[in-house]
Each structure stands twice: as structure tokens, then as C-alpha cells.
Amino acid sequence: MIPAIRLGFHMSIAGSVVNAPINAAMRGYACFQMFTSNSRSWTHKRVEKEECQEFIRCVKEHDLQAFAHMPYICNLSSDKRDVHDKSIKALVANMKDCEALGIDYLVAHMGSHLGKGIEFGTGRICEALSTALQKTNRVAVLLENSSGYKNSMGSCLSDIGRIIDTVGPGRLGICFDTCHAFAAGYDLRNEAGIECVAEELDSQIGADKLKLVHLNDAKFPLGSGRDRHWHIGKGFIGAQGFINLFRNRLFDHGSFVLETPFSREGDDTRNYLAVKRIISSSGAMHSLRS
Numbered sequence: 151m152i153p154a155i156r157l158g159f160h161m162s163i164a165g166s167v168v169n170a171p172i173n174a175a176m177r178g179y180a181c182f183q184m185f186t187s188n189s190r191s192w193t194h195k196r197v198e199k200e201e202c203q204e205f206i207r208c209v210k211e212h213d214l215q216a217f218a219h220m221p222y223i224c225n226l227s228s229d230k231r232d233v234h235d236k237s238i239k240a241l242v243a244n245m246k247d248c249e250a251l252g253i254d255y256l257v258a259h260m261g262s263h264l265g266k267g268i269e270f271g272t273g274r275i276c277e278a279l280s281t282a283l284q285k286t287n288r289v290a291v292l293l294e295n296s297s298g299y300k301n302s303m304g305s306c307l308s309d310i311g312r313i314i315d316t317v318g319p320g321r322l323g324i325c326f327d328t329c330h331a332f333a334a335g336y337d338l339r340n341e342a343g344i345e346c347v348a349e350e351l352d353s354q355i356g357a358d359k360l361k362l363v364h365l366n367d368a369k370f371p372l373g374s375g376r377d378r379h380w381h382i383g384k385g386f387i388g389a390q391g392f393i394n395l396f397r398n399r400l401f402d403h404g405s406f407v408l409e410t411p412f413s414r415e416g417d418d419t420r421n422y423l424a425v426k427r428i429i430s431s432s433g434a435m436h437s438l439r440s
Contacts (some may be wrong), residue, residue: 152437153403155396156180156215157425159228160409167197167251168204175212177422180265180439183217183257183362183404186247190223194243197250206252215405217292218248218256225261226278227271227303237261238278245286246429255361257292257325260303260313273302279317291322292325292361297377298334305334307347311354323359326351328395329366329380332387335373339391342399348400357400363424365392365406381410381417382424389428396432403436
């Protein structure tokens with residue numbers, strides 16, 4: 151069977167959460183990501199029942215796969231009790247939104263240990279995840295690898311694997327961000343580097359736990375520690391790096407969401423078409439569901 155790839159973008163929910171799948175379908179995407187609440191505020195408003203029903207209908211009608219993303223303001227590793235408590239509360243609220251909207255996966259950044267160390271941060275994340283999983287049903291949390299900025303959690307795939315093993319693998323997985331991985335020192339420019347990533351991800355986390363890839367080029371060089379997404383093929387990973395990525399057995403199928411910047415009008419279309427050309431150029435057999 152030819153491996154199937156679903157390709158899409160992070161979509162705005164301005165006006166209504168239903169606008170995310172409507173606009174994704176209009177643009178021909180096969181998957182999309184969105185926030186269910188304000189991405190930079192602790193304020194959370196539950197999605198109305200009617201919106202949930204229309205959202206589910208639209209996703210099903212257009213055969214879309216939907217992913218949600220946690221608000222940026224949260225820090226699941228924080229040593230500050232109020233911030234940690236509010237982050238757990240937000241995690242639970244977003245997971246319940248996903249339940250109501252029929253979304254299977256919620257992407258979460260692991261945050262910063264703020265100088266307290268990896269072990270401390272790991273404990274805080276495990277506490278937050280365990281609490282949230284006990285208070286919710288069905289929805290899985292996808293831990294996103296970080297770019298290796300100072301005090302960040304999750305820049306090493308082995309650290310993510312340890313968190314999943316500690317909490318229990320039932321409803322946890324990984325969202326692999328290409329820009330973050332490159333910034334953290336994982337060389338995605340050549341086949342050998344990508345194979346090393348694939349082997350580490352499989353051995354430390356499990357290939358079956360990879361549910362989503364954030365497909366972003368990197369504005370800064372390998373190991374920069376800087377989380378700056380860039381246009382596909384225009385950054386330091388480059389077009390050949392993404393061609394090599396799609397040739398790898400771990401990345402030749404599944405869902406890929408772009409989070410590339412909007413520097414000027416039409417950037418989303420240009421990046422989308424660039425990925426389609428790259429998939430075609432990879433020489434591997436793919437069924438592009440988009």
C-alpha cells in the first residue's frame with residue numbers, strides 16, 4: 151500500500167472554531183491544527199454545543215484530521231505554583247474542548263524549568279500530565295520537542311521518552327517539530343542525520359507514538375537554540391533536507407502541519423506548494439491526501 155500523507159496548516163479560529171475546518175477544506179488541506187481558546191491568555195471560554203456539532207460535521211464531511219494546540223502562555227514545568235496550577239487547569243480545559251469537538255490529539259509545549267534543572271522540570275511535567283489524564287477521557291497529549299533554548303524541556307528525544315514512560319504511554323505521544331529539532335542540534339539536512347533522528351525517536355519513544363509533524367524550515371543555523379520558523383526550502387534545513395525527510399520510512403506517511411511565517415500575502419500558498427513539489431521530488435511513493 152502506498153504511504154498516505156496528510157498536509158495542512160495551523161488555522162485561525164477567529165469568529166468561530168468552525169472557521170478552521172471550513173477554511174482548511176476550502177484550501178484543499180487534508181489536516182489542520184488550531185487553538186481552541188486564546189493562545190496568549192489564561193481566560194478560557196468553553197466552545198458552545200452548537201459550534202461543536204457543526205465543527206464535527208464539517209471535519210467529517212471533508213475527511214479532515216484535526217489537531218489542537220495548547221496556549222503558549224502555559225508552562226507545565228514551572229516552579230511557580232500559581233503558574234503550574236493555571237497551566238494544569240488550562241491543559242484540562244483544552245482537553246475537554248477537544249473531547250467536545252471530536253479532536254483526538256492536543257499538542258503541548260513542555261515549557262521551561264526556569265533554572266531548576268531537567269529532573270525538576272520532568273517531575274513537574276509528569277505531575278501535570280498525570281493530573282490532566284485522570285480528569286479527562288480519550289484525548290491524547292502530544293509532547294512537542296523544543297528548540298533547546300535556555301532551560302527548555304524536551305529538546306532531547308530521550309527526555310520526552312522518559313516522561314512518557316513515567317506517566318504511562320496510553321494517551322501520550324509526540325509531535326515532532328523540524329525547526330525545533332534542527333535548532334536543538336539534530337541535523338536534518340542529510341539522509342544520515344535524518345536516519346539517526348528516526349532511530350532515536352523509535353528507540354526512545356516508539357515510532358507508533360509519532361502522530362504529527364510540524365513542518366517548518368529554520369531561520370538560524372544548526373544548534374542555534376532559536377525557535378524561529380522559516381519558509382520551506384528557504385532556511386537552513388533547505389529543500390534537500392525535506393526531500394530526504396520524506397524519503398525516510400518514519401516520515402513517508404502521516405500528518406504534517408505547517409507553521410511557517412506570514413511575511414507577505416500568499417506565503418501560505420507558496421509554502422504549501424513548495425512542500426507538494428518536495429514530496430514529488432523525493433522519488434518515494436506517496437499518496438498525498440490533499
